Structure formats: C-alpha cells, structure tokens
Amino acid sequence: MKEQTQILFKHRDVKDIGTMEVYLQHGGYEGLKKCLKEHKPDEVIELVKASGLRGRGGAGFPTGMKWSFVPKNPGKPKYLCVNCDESEPGTCKDRELVERQPHQLLEGIAICCYAVGIQQAYLYIRGEMLEGALCLERAIREANQKGFLGRDILGSGFDLEVILHRGAGAYICGEESALLSSLEGGRGFPRLKPPFPAVSGLYACPTVINNVETLSTLPHILVNGAEWYAGFGTEKSKGTRVFCLSGHVKKPGNYEMELTSTMRDLIEGCGGGILDDRELKAIIPGGASAPMLTREHLDIGLDFESIAAAGSMAGSGAVVVMHQDTCMVGAILRIMEFFEEESCGKCTPCREGTKWMRDVLLRIHQGHGRREDLDLLLSVCGNLAGKSFCPLGDA
Amino acid sequence: MKTAEMTFKVLSAELVEEIRAIMGRYPKPRSAILGALHRVQETLGWLPAEAQTEVAAIFDVSPAEVESLVTFYYMYHRRPVGRYVLKVCRSISCYLRGSDDLRCHLQRQLGIQRGQTTPDGQFTLLEGECLAGCVHAPILQVNDHFVETCTPEKADALLDELRSGKSQFPPMPEPWKP
Numbered sequence: 001m002k003e004q005t006q007i008l009f010k011h012r013d014v015k016d017i018g019t020m021e022v023y024l025q026h027g028g029y030e031g032l033k034k035c036l037k038e039h040k041p042d043e044v045i046e047l048v049k050a051s052g053l054r055g056r057g058g059a060g061f062p063t064g065m066k067w068s069f070v071p072k073n074p075g076k077p078k079y080l081c082v083n084c085d086e087s088e089p090g091t092c093k094d095r096e097l098v099e100r101q102p103h104q105l106l107e108g109i110a111i112c113c114y115a116v117g118i119q120q121a122y123l124y125i126r127g128e129m130l131e132g133a134l135c136l137e138r139a140i141r142e143a144n145q146k147g148f149l150g151r152d153i154l155g156s157g158f159d160l161e162v163i164l165h166r167g168a169g170a171y172i173c174g175e176e177s178a179l180l181s182s183l184e185g186g187r188g189f190p191r192l193k194p195p196f197p198a199v200s201g202l203y204a205c206p207t208v209i210n211n212v213e214t215l216s217t218l219p220h221i222l223v224n225g226a227e228w229y230a231g232f233g234t235e236k237s238k239g240t241r242v243f244c245l246s247g248h249v250k251k252p253g254n255y256e257m258e259l260t261s262t263m264r265d266l267i268e269g270c271g272g273g274i275l276d277d278r279e280l281k282a283i284i285p286g287g288a289s290a291p292m293l294t295r296e297h298l299d300i301g302l303d304f305e306s307i308a309a310a311g312s313m314a315g316s317g318a319v320v321v322m323h324q325d326t327c328m329v330g331a332i333l334r335i336m337e338f339f340e341e342e343s344c345g346k347c348t349p350c351r352e353g354t355k356w357m358r359d360v361l362l363r364i365h366q367g368h369g370r371r372e373d374l375d376l377l378l379s380v381c382g383n384l385a386g387k388s389f390c391p392l393g394d395a
Numbered sequence: 396m397k398t399a400e401m402t403f404k405v406l407s408a409e410l411v412e413e414i415r416a417i418m419g420r421y422p423k424p425r426s427a428i429l430g431a432l433h434r435v436q437e438t439l440g441w442l443p444a445e446a447q448t449e450v451a452a453i454f455d456v457s458p459a460e461v462e463s464l465v466t467f468y469y470m471y472h473r474r475p476v477g478r479y480v481l482k483v484c485r486s487i488s489c490y491l492r493g494s495d496d497l498r499c500h501l502q503r504q505l506g507i508q509r510g511q512t513t514p515d516g517q518f519t520l521l522e523g524e525c526l527a528g529c530v531h532a533p534i535l536q537v538n539d540h541f542v543e544t545c546t547p548e549k550a551d552a553l554l555d556e557l558r559s560g561k562s563q564f565p566p567m568p569e570p571w572k573p
Contacts (some may be wrong), residue, residue: 048557050537052564077422086527087524087525087527088525089487089488089523089524089525089529090488090529091527091529092527092528092529092530094527095527095528096494109412126527127429127433127468127470128470128523128527128536128539129541130528130540131540131541163420163421165426165429165430166429166430166433167468167469168403168429168432168464168469168471169468169469169470169471170467170468170469171524171525182429183421184425184426184427185425185426185427185428185454185464186425186464187463187464187467188467188468203422244529244530245530246488246490246491246530246532247487247488247491247492247532252488252529252531252532254530279486284487288486318529320487320488320491320529326491331487331490331491334485334486334487334490335487337485338486338487338524338525341524342524344467375478
C-alpha cells in the first residue's frame with residue numbers, strides 16, 4: 001500500500017520548525033534565494049506552469065496559468081490575497097500548515113509576488129484560527145527582520161509587504177470574490193464574474209488569489225525544479241496533495257499523498273481502516289460540497305480526474321468516512337444545515353432553496369417523510385444549481 | 396468629521412488610536428473595519444450598539460453599515476457573553492465523532508441551552524460550523540482557543556480548570572455595561 005510522500009510535510013515534525021532559526025537550518029528560504037538570483041519574474045511563471053501545480057483550495061485551477069492572466073503593466077497596483085479562510089467541513093490542512101510551518105507559506109508568498117510583480121499581499125485568515133494568526137504574526141515579524149520580506153529583499157530590488165488580515169466567521173469568504181468583498185470591509189457577498197480577479201479584484205485592481213497549500217508548495221518547486229515536481233502524480237494531476245482524513249477511521253489526520261495513490265491507500269493505509277472495524281458505508285472525497293462515494297470506490301485514484309470520473313469532485317482534499325451505523329439522512333441533514341446557515345443570502349435561489357431543502361430533510365429525518373419529498377428535493381436542486389452568483393448554491 | 400474632533404463615550408482614546416493605526420495598513424481604510432470590531436470586542440467583551448455607532452463614526456459610515464457586518468459575521472457578539480465562550484463544532488466530521496453528545500453533556504453540566512449564558516456570567520455555550528479541527532474531532536473552542544478531541548470527560552476537567560481561575564485560557568473581559 002502506498003504511504004505518504006512528504007514534500008510540504010517533510011519537516012512537519014521537526015521541533016520549532018515554525019521559527020526562523022530552525023526553518024533556516026532545514027533549507028528554509030533557499031527557494032526564494034534561488035528564485036531571485038537565477039530567474040526573471042516571467043521565467044518563474046513559466047516554471048510554475050511547467051510544474052503542473054494546480055490550486056489546492058478546491059477548484060484545482062492551474063496556478064501558473066492563473067498568474068499569467070494578470071496584466072503585466074496595468075497602471076494600477078497588483079495584489080495577492082492568500083486564502084486561509086479554510087472552512088469547508090472536513091478540511092483542516094491549511095490550519096496545520098500555518099500553525100506549524102508558517103515560514104514555508106511566507107516563502108511561497110514571496111515567490112508568487114516576485115513572479116507576478118506584486119508588492120502587497122494580504123493574508124486573509126479566518127477569524128477562528130487565533131493560534132494560526134499568532135504564528136503568522138510572529139513569522140512575518142521574523143521574516144521582515146531577516147530581510148526575506150520588506151524592502152529590497154535580499155538585495156534584489158523587489159519589495160513586498162505582507163499584511164495579516166483576520167476574518168470574523170463566514171464560510172462564504174473562502175469563495176474568492178466573497179473574500180475580496182470581505183477584505184474591502186463589507187459583508188462576504190460573492191461577485192459576478194467576469195470580470196475575474198486577475199483583471200479586476202481587490203479595490204478593482206489585478207489580484208491573484210491563491211490557497212495556503214498551493215503557495216506552500218512553491219519553495220519546493222523552485223529548489224528542486226519543475227520537472228522534479230511534475231515527476232510526481234498523474235498526467236493531469238501532478239505532485240502531491242495534503243488530504244485531510246476524518247470521520248469513522250482509526251487514525252484521522254492530515255496525510256500528504258502522491259496523486260497516483262488511491263482512496264484505499266489513504267483510508268486503510270494511512271488511516272488504519274474503519275473505526276471499530278465496522279463496514280465502510282460512504283466516503284465524501286472532497287469536503288461537504290462533494291457528492292458521496294461508496295465502498296465500491298475504494299480503489300479509485302486520489303487525482304482530480306479519477307474522482308470526477310466516479311461522479312464526485314476532489315475539491316479541498318477533505319476525505320470524510322462514514323461507517324455502516326451512520327444514518328445517511330442524518331448526515332445529509334447535518335451537511336444541509338451547514339449550507340443553509342452559511343448561505344450569504346444575496347441570491348434568492350440559494351437563500352430560499354437551502355432553507356427549503358433543510359426543512360424537507362428534517363421532516364424526512366423525523367419520520368414524517370412523504371413519497372413526493374424526493375421529487376421535491378430534486379426540483380429544488382434543479383432551481384438552485386447554476387442559478388446563483390457562486391457555487392455554494394450548486395453545492 | 397475628523398476623529399480628533401469626535402467625542403467618544405465608549406471607546407477609549409487609546410483604542411481609537413489603535414483603530415486609526417489599523418486603518419493605515421490598507422489603501423482603503425474601510426478594509427480595517429473587521430479588525431477594528433475585533434479589537435473593540437476584545438476590549439468591551441461584546442459589541443453594544445453604542446460602540447457600533449462610534450466605530451461607524453470613525454469609518455464615516457452609517458451605524459446600519461456596521462450593524463450589517465456585526466449581524467453577518469459569526470464571531471461578533473451582539474449581546475453580552477460569559478467570561479468563557481465555549482463553542483462546539485457541529486459540522487459533519489465532528490458530528491460523526493460525537494459532537495452532539497458533547498454539546499448535550501455541556502448543556503446538562505452548565506444548566507443552559509445552546510446560545511445561553513450561565514447566570515453567574517461565567518460560561519456561554521454556542522455551536523459553530525466547521526472550526527477546522529476535523530482530524531481531532533470532536534472540537535471545542537474556549538474563547539477561540541482549540542480544545543481537541545474533546546470528550547465529555549475532557550470537557551468536565553476543562554470546566555473545573557476554568558472555574559478554578561488557573562486556566563491557560565485567558566477569560567474575556569467583564570462585559571461592558573452602559
């Protein structure tokens with residue numbers, strides 16, 4: 001059975017790896033140094049494209065391509081927003097990355113900003129991650145003191161200011177356009193796209209929005225090369241991902257797997273199999289928004305394409321396992337309550353539809369379900385999907 | 396009206412200065428408003444309407460705008476809360492590992508329902524949606540600090556510790572009163 005392939009997690013268990021001193025002792029900031037010394041910004045974009053790195057927040061969009069959409073000389077400032085609003089049920093990998101390895105993230109931020117020509121980065125961290133915010137605050141201070149952030153970084157002429165920005169509790173702010181609305185000081189309402197953030201994002205300026213794990217991968221790509229990274233994973237899903245395994249498994253945890261691995265490698269290999277040796281009933285492969293899979297899908301690959309082919313989505317890499325004693329109506333009701341609660345309320349189909357779906361599921365769960373309820377649920381879904389500004393309704 | 400010309404009855408001069416400093420970090424000062432509300436809540440224990448009105452004045456927006464944020468974001472308390480806000484995660488990974496049992500246990504131990512505060516002003520019990528602790532479910536937060544793999548037994552020990560006043564978790568300030 002395949003085990004973990006640790007690239008981001010290589011030093012995760014080193015004591016105090018979150019401090020500058022220990023990070024430097026373990027090759028910290030070598031990626032940034034190499035980047036500034038050996039590559040022009042455009043070359044870094046090509047390098048990241050060649051690596052095949054795809055976004056690790058949920059959408060899986062090719063990172064280098066996203067960067068290349070930003071105009072070179074727009075006549076306005078450009079911004080990076082780091083998406084650390086991790087709130088998808090079943091996902092807690094970004095929290096671990098920022099609490100334990102904040103410098104790896106900062107190094108990745110610096111590489112991204114150098115490549116795209118950005119001088120101000122906002123690190124949007126969800127408000128509930130207080131510990132994470134404190135770790136990042138300290139790391140930013142250390143990085144500024146050592147000259148890895150700030151003015152004229154390592155004598156390259158490149159300036160970068162990283163500003164920590166705490167959210168205040170709203171799942172929807174993980175959606176990139178809602179994150180921008182929130183960062184601008186408003187409610188987290190998503191925006192219609194186009195225009196896309198690369199052209200008009202924060203303060204109507206060109207903006208890159210990248211996930212914590214995506215950025216944390218960059219130092220390793222710079223140190224070892226694009227070809228090295230592209231040597232891991234499948235044809236279309238390169239590299240490794242941090243999978244967050246939770247629910248009815250013996251050993252829940254964050255596990256970094258090469259994308260050639262299977263669901264079985266993760267659940268039985270790393271996770272130790274089903275809790276209490278019960279039978280597996282259902283798997284959510286990519287966070288609460290992802291359709292459920294069953295026991296017959298244990299041997300599918302963990303890459304984006306295999307999970308899509310099975311009828312679901314790889315999403316945020318949050319794998320939630322349910323065993324035979326789980327009441328599926330109860331589980332789905334709980335998930336539906338999440339979406340109803342977190343709907344921002346802007347679009348009528350989502351705001352009203354999530355409420356009605358929750359009410360119908362509650363009725364079914366309490367034993368008063370009617371035959372027509374299943375058709376009713378499907379009808380509400382049909383009126384919801386694709387009819388609102390953002391994918392929360394679709395989920 | 397410039398901040399220097401305003402009179403503040405609820406926010407101290409130091410806090411107003413702090414808010415102005417946060418505003419300076421952004422090209423558009425409005426971006427600082429969530430951070431400002433956090434600081435006000437950390438100082439007053441909650442966000443009374445009087446404080447919201449003063450924050451609105453600093454940012455040159457209407458009090459309704461501030462209220463729209465306070466009502467949208469879950470972390471802001473519109474009513475006074477206890478010295479320790481206990482938040483139990485209710486999302487799917489914690490649900491599968493007994494979070495409902497944990498929450499019911501706490502309700503019994505504290506003698507309150509979710510959303511309520513104990514009469515002695517010590518504890519408020521809330522539910523939260525996914526708090527990003529899924530691999531250590533069930534998750535409890537005490538004033539935004541994580542208590543992982545929180546069984547009912549662990550929760551009992553935690554309550555004893557919090558009541559003793561010798562806990563690692565800092566209490567919220569005494570809630571502001573008009």
